[in-house]
Each structure stands twice: as structure tokens, then as C-alpha cells.
Amino acid sequence: MNKSFGITAVLLIVSFYTVEVKAQQLYELPADAEARWVSFENRSGDKGRGAMENKGGKGHPSEWINAGQSVTLLDFDGAGIINRIWMTIIDRNPEALRAIHIEMYWDKATKPAVSAPLGDFFGVGLGRMAAFQSALFTNPEGKSFNCYIPMPFKTHARIVLINESKQNQLLFYDVDLTKVKKHLKNIAYFHAYWSNNKGVELGQDFEILPRVNGKGRYLGANIGVIADKIYGDTWFGEGEVKTYLDGDNEYPTLAGTGTEDYIGSAWNLGPFSQLYQGATVVDKQKKQFAFYRYHIPDPIYFHTDCRVTIQQIGGAGRDLIRAIVKAGGKAKPISVGTSRSLIKLLDDPAYPDLFDDKFPADEWVNFYRVDNYSATAYFYLDKPESNLPQLAPLVERIKGV
Template sequence: MLHRNPLHGRSLVATALLLSLCFTLASAGQGSLDALYRKPAGVQTRWASFENPGALKGQGGMENKGAKGHAFDMIQPGETKTLMDVEGSGTIRRIWMTTMQRDPQMLRSLRLEMYWDQSDKPAVSVPLGDFFGASVGQLPVFENALFSSPEARSFTCVLPMPYRTGARVTVSNDSDIPLRYIFYDIDFTQGETHPDDMLYFHAHWRRERWTTLREDFEILPKIAGEGRFLGCNVGVLLKPGNTGWWGEGEVKVYLDGDAQWPTLVGTGLEDYIGTGWGLGAYANQFQGCPIADHKTGRYSFYRYHIPDPIYFDEDCRVVIQQIGGG
């Protein structure tokens, strides 16, 4: 989400990652010929990686005298690695990483955090796997407008994230097992002059085990302020033995003082992500369900409100009904 401030008789586990954005993809240079063939004055390109963690000019690959020397690192249990820490204005354009261990425990135990403009409070503090769409402990092969994993061995995000005075990105290992290999690069531009009304990117993660029948699952708990709800990545695990249809509930968006009744309401889970009459596996640009395993009851889906923005001026809350098959 973008924000102004830096089952009938079915039980399920639901996890949700909420995304907030500050501007559209076109304004970030994806879909505009003008952006492709313009070089903004004073804007420079930098990459942060273990070969140049400070993303400093003329200082990449120095560790092994120009040979490949520090492509990866380890993260011990309880350790936090800083992947990027820069000052000044800029925009993160792309985040790529891969890890040797991609089991469910590690995907959930690695915590990705992002801080804007020297804030002590992270705008993003979520499990790494969920951030990149692996919300049920499994990384699928998929590609959409914001995230991709071409062979289910890597994580890529091309969602632009602007900042005015600085950015810091960290990964922490909250497990009791060493992460043996992590490779990454964060590609960003620096020197932009952002408009006064620019919003900041935020992400929120939550889960319930198990959800409660007839009680709405909150994708986004109520937040105050103005901004834009960009969309969500959601994972569902059905309770063993309950492998029937579970997704008849409607997505509801409460905006700007809505109390009992929402302003926006859909017609069912599969309808919300662009399909109908049940749910299969697919991945489209703004909506999809990369994992739809009916035998094991595992589902991972997303919806990004890029062509159909959801703005709010005072507050926003997003839920989905828990009514199973209706």
C-alpha cells in the first residue's frame, strides 16, 4: 500500500502481505517511451551487493582485486545483514536475491526490512518468502507486473520505492539454522527530486491459524492517513481433511470513515483475482494464482490495483469474508 507516513464448515490458515505504493509503474519508467529515451539530469545509477555494499562509485569488485571475490555471504541465527544503506534522494528500482535454502522454515524465518529517510521504524518488516510471493512455503515459477521467479530459485521485485533523504534494507535470520548462501543486488537511482506529494511504500504481513467461520479475515487492518492500497499477496492452507471449495467470501474495502458497511465490495475470492467458477493455477500481470493445489489444499494468489487504483484520504481497511463455499 502507499502511505503518506514514512468457508462453509472450512478451516484455513491465511497469510496476507499488503503492499502500498507511491506512484504508478508508468511514472517509474515501465511503459513510457519518453522514460526509456530520456536521461534525467543529475540522476545516477548504483547497484548494492556484497561486491559493493555501499554502492560507491568506482569501488565495486575490489575485495579480490577484480576477480569474483564476495558474491555471497552467510547469515547466522539471530544475525542481521545490511544490504543497502545510502543517504540522499533516490528510488529503488529492482531487488533480486537467491538463497541456497528455500524450505518453508527458512522462507518464513528470513525477515526483510526497509527503512526510509532515517526512520527508526521500518516501513516494511515481513517474511522474505511472503514478500516475494512464496506465501505457503513454496516458491513457484511465475511472473507478474511486480514480482517474478523464472525458475523457482530466485526472487525478483521491480516495484519502485522512492525516498527523500535515505534508504536502508536489511535481512535478518530469525531461525536457529545458519543461512549458508545469500546472493543479492539492489539496483537504484539517486539524485531524483521527488514531488512534495510523493507517497512512501509500505508492506504489512499477518496470519491466522485457523481462521474463524463467519469472521472476516483482515488482509489490511484499519490504518489512518491518506494513501493508496496497491494490492496483496495471500496464501491459504486448508485444514487437513477440509479440501472442498473455500473461496466464496467477498473482498470488502472500508474507506474514509466506513463503519458497518464498506464502500467497495466484490463477488467472491476467485472473482477478485480475475477468474471465475473456481480456482486454478495461472499468473497474469496484475492478478493470478501461481499455486492452486486442490489435493493438498494449498493456494497462493495476488491482486495488484495498478490499472484500478484504490485511494483513501482518511483511513482504509481490507477484509475477505470467511464463509467457505457459501
């Protein structure tokens, strides 16, 4: 190794480590900070009131949550910051993980800042449990849920779990937080929003995050795709992610180059999990895919509004697309990739029709299509409530899973 390069690398590592340690305040002892764990063993999180049942002998580690029942996991007065949420349930099938949903309210707001299916909220796309590790969520062995997103509040925090599934669920959980007298600076509130592409037409982008008004930071999303079987083995992931910031309308400020590109991979997609990007489900037989991207080292700030979309675009050869259309599938060619250039069909109305013999047979064709998309978007906002719609009803959430 080049000596100067080695010294530079060491300095970079030390510098990074110093920044990380300082950010986490590992060596500081703040005077007004107190640790609290809220679980069935200490519902209030009050000092000296944990593990009081059965004379301290594992008296209340869990509870059964009946079908149709809701349970308040956290109801905490005062200022603080949630640092970690862990939980598990006994029946973790995909339909249950879509039917059960979690809500979070900050500072006595009447509308939840977080409202999402349980699995999707914790990064488990399509409700399919798989072991993974990211910077915001982990699932160590494919049977639990962990969240490490900091969630500050000024006066009150409430978390509710609603069981809309058909089965009773045995629930274990804990919410780990730091209680403080007050926050030294203005805070942004954590939000999460789940959506699906019901009613999206051919050529229309799926909204990962509808336009949200306010000042904040977009953290990223986990996205699930169930490809329509009518498209066979053709590739679904040519769609670009677009982020519209602060008044953007027709065109976004931020635009990607393709689906697998957005999550840091390339040329098709295989399963992987890393801190800020990953694909937890790549099931080509069932045509199911789930992936995530978290904008932590590459922050996305907005000052008045933010909207995030992904195009529904796939790719295949001419004859495969012809067969899809003949079978009744929705497909519209938009560009042809040759060895020398990209022919932009939407800008060239004179180009031959798909069923014209002059349309090239041996080239890659990008085409609009319609698949089953869903997403959980995570962001901070300068207020505890947003203008976003309510969570979709159960029948929509479980479609396809």
C-alpha cells in the same frame, strides 16, 4: 477482420505504448539521476567502488548469514528511488522462507515500513517456490526473488534481512536504485504488511490490511490459505474481498463477489500467473492455495484511512456440511444457491435448520468456516511509518507451512 475495428485496435495499441514509454522515461536523460547497484560487491553503492576485492575477480558475490544473524543490505544516504531488488538463498524451504524476514526503513524512521517474511514479501505465498511472473514480482525458475515496486525516499534508505531460521543461509543479492538530488514532487512511501488470522472466530472476516491511517494507495496483496482438513474436499473460496475507505465502518465502499472472482478467474481455481492476478499454488491434496491481485490498472486511493478484508466462506452440499459439524468442525450455513435464486439465511431466521429434513439436500450451500489465512498487503502512504502492529512472532508465521 473489420477494417475500422483493425484501425481502432492499432491506435489503441500505439496509444498504450506511447503512454508506457513516457511513464518509463526511456528516452529522457535527467541531469541529476545516477544509477547505483548495492550488493556485497559494493556495499555503499559509491561511484567507482564496485568489485574491488580479489583484484576485481568475483571477490565478494555472496555471504553466509548465520542462524539468528541479521545483515544490512542497504544503508544509503541521500534521495533516490529503489527500482529493483533481486536475491536468492541456498535453502528455500517453506519454513525458512517464513522464518527469514525483511525490513525496510525510509528517511531515518525507527519503525519499519516493510516487515514481512522473505518469501511472502516477494509474492511467494506460503513459502512455496513456484515459477511465476507478475507486474510487481517475478520468480523466473522458482529459485530466486525479484521485486520491481518503485520505492522512493528523501534522505535515507535502509534494508535489513533477519535470519530467524535454524540454518545458515548463503545469500546473493543486489538493490538497484537511482540516486537524485531531490524529488521534484511530494512522494508516497512504500509499505508492506504481513498478517495471519490467529484468533479469528467463525463468521469473522480476515484482515488482509488492518485499518491504516493516512493518505495513500492500496496496491494489492498476495494471500495464502491452508484449508483445515476437517472440511475435506469442500471448496474454501466463496469469501468476498471488501475494501473500507475513508471512514467506512460497518459496510465497505468496494466489495467483490468471491475469492476466485477477485483474482480474475471463475468457477473453482487452477494455477496461473498474469501481470495483475494469479494463483501460484493450487494444491488440492495438501489443501494449500496461494494467489495475488495487484491494483495497478484499477487504482485504489484513500485519503484518510483504508482497511481490506476477506470473508472466510466456503461452499458444499448439505450432507457434507452436516458431516463437518458432526466431526467437530466449525461451520455455519449462510445462504443456499438454487437454480432460480439465492436464499439468504441470515435474513431469514425462519428457514429450516441444517439438520432439519426440510433443509434442501441438492443445492449449493455457502457457509462460514475457519481456515489458516495469511497475507502480505502492499500500499503507499504519505509518511514513512504507519500505525500497524509489528510482525507476528516466528511461531505464528511458520504454523501450517
